[in-house]
Amino acid sequence: MQITKLKPLFYTIIVLLALVGSVMYFASVFSGILLILAAAGLYFVYYGLTEGKGASKSLALSFLKSLLIPVIGVVSALLIGGIIMGITGYNPVTAYKALFYGGLVKNWSVSVLNAAPLIFTGLSVAFAFKAGLFNIGAEGQYYVGAVVATFLGLHFNMPPLLSIPIIFLVAGLLAASYNYIPALLKVKTGAHEVITTMMFAQIARYLSSIFIRGMGGGSDGPHPYVTDPILKSNWLLKMKTIFPSANYRVHIGILIAIGMALFVQYILTRTKFGFEIRAVGQNKDAARGQGIKVGRNIFIALLFAGFLAGFSGVNQVLGLDHKLYENLNAGYGWDGISVALLASNNPIGVIFTSLLWGILAAGGQYMSRTVQTPNSIVEIIKGIILFLIVAKYIYIHIGHKFKNKKKEEREAVK
């Protein structure tokens, strides 16, 4: 009984260990992983001591269940990818060794850098999905965020503590307003948001070039055009200033992204607005029956999705590139769809799937450099993972049928 009194102490230690460990790890100080593992170990020991066997068992089971399909999907995709490599004359074992060594250990910093923008666009897509909307144009909102961030970053001469939040907010709001017309059309005429946001994404892609040329790109400058670098005071803080051994490129964007994921999770699960969004997403008619304003919620959900995707662009400009390249065609919108689907639109899950995508990309580059295996195998593996994971609707369908049958049998016995 004594041990339960120490509950706050235990939790504080666990949270602190995990937090410091994660920050270090994300700052590419590799030993941070040890602290995370220690925190996890402590948690399970404490949990096993205090809670009854039944409770921890059911918790572990539900956790495992939610992980089952993604893990099966990823593992089988890796297997299929290995087979493809084997058939086409590459050694899958050395390729995978290089892939994971590069993604998890050697170039972990690159994995983190890759993951941060994906978390934002992934959250954007996931949030829209929760409202039953498909924000396929996150790429466009990304461009808007990036262009606005560059513009403000060039001209905003203020203390960083003041200017950076303002840049995030303004760029986010403008990116949100970029979804204004698609949202309006969706509500007023029923025009499908897949079509409108996709078209708007293409429009943003081309129009951003005009702005980039206007911000120092110059029409006779180097090709592809690039803007002048933004003011140094507007750069996001580098992890190096906290942890001297961190990679010099890693910035605090990943922490902002994780914070945003927690915030979105909070909105969705703990607020009235989030409840309404989910109700609309699940069944419009039922939501309307409960007195929820469906149109209004759809409208706001699309704008908020734009807001989140805009952050992705800000993150890249203020944190990593410090300038904007023309025709970036970064693909964060498409990858955002992938990571959201993979996480079944769970905001916390998006963090992990983005990291997975980041690891695959960074590891793929390392692999192609060291063992000369084309890193495009990573793209193929990503595609296979997606097909295997989204096919989970089949597993769910089968599961339901199985349960129903059991229920019927049980009732028949009664």
Add this chain to the structure above:
Amino acid sequence: MSGIASILNTDLLVATIRLSTPITLAAIGATICERSGIVNIAMEGIMIIGAFFAAVAALFTGNPWIGLLAGVVAGGIFSLIHAVATITFHLDHVVSGAVMNILSFGIVRYLMVMIFGHPGTTDAIPVGLKAYQFAIPGLSKIPVLGPVFFNQTPIVYMSFVLVVLTLIFLKKTKTGLHLRAAGEHPLALETIGVSVYKMRYLGVFVSGLLSGLAGAYLSIENSVSFTEGMANGRGFIALAAMISGGWTAIGSFVAALFFGFADAFQVRMQVFKVLNIPSEIFIIFPYVATVLAVAGLVKKSRPPKADGVDFMIEKEGA
């Protein structure tokens, strides 16, 4: 004014046809696909696959016609992934389409590195289909229209024929009627004993063939090699053309011509440096037009009723 005159001439119209051909082909394919009830945003990816395999086959056999066949077949086979995913496995159509696009980039780049040792551009094929350009006797002598429509390369002629065939197929044949029914009222079609699944498979497959042909046009007729990123959003423009054209073959064709014209105009303006307008203003024309079309400015722009709606047969005893 001499600047403007150097743009507005027959060459502009010839370029219009050239630029609109791949869009036309993919757009009428999309029309057939969406009329059967399957949303297809994977044209971009299918086009890339078609373009790549056409170039590779033409390169290794030395015969562009085999390349053309390879491109069409590759497009058709690749599109079957979309069909299996959406029809048999009831996957969301947009999700599947998005994944198809992602997958196509990976497949092509992987094969590029495997076959040619580097990403980017393939080696040039010995003979392109452009060499088979021919004028139709008589018709090509008509002023303006003659050189524009009747002195063209093979796939351009094919695209004209295919527009007409698609029109006849959808409007006049029984299969076409069934296919449209699958997109409007699948249950009714199933009731009269026609398989909705089969019709939808047909729709997706045909659109794959046509997008593959569009890809082949890019790599072995309009050019003599395959370059990554050569589709450059044309699959999405085709989608735009199909929507602006109100989900009809003839509408898609007209919209594709318009978009091709805007593109040709933009390219020539850049070349001759007449007006100091950023070319992007013209490039975004198709996308703006599409938004306007779905906003209700084009009255008839309405998708088939059951477009994107999953159809599942509840088997007895299951």
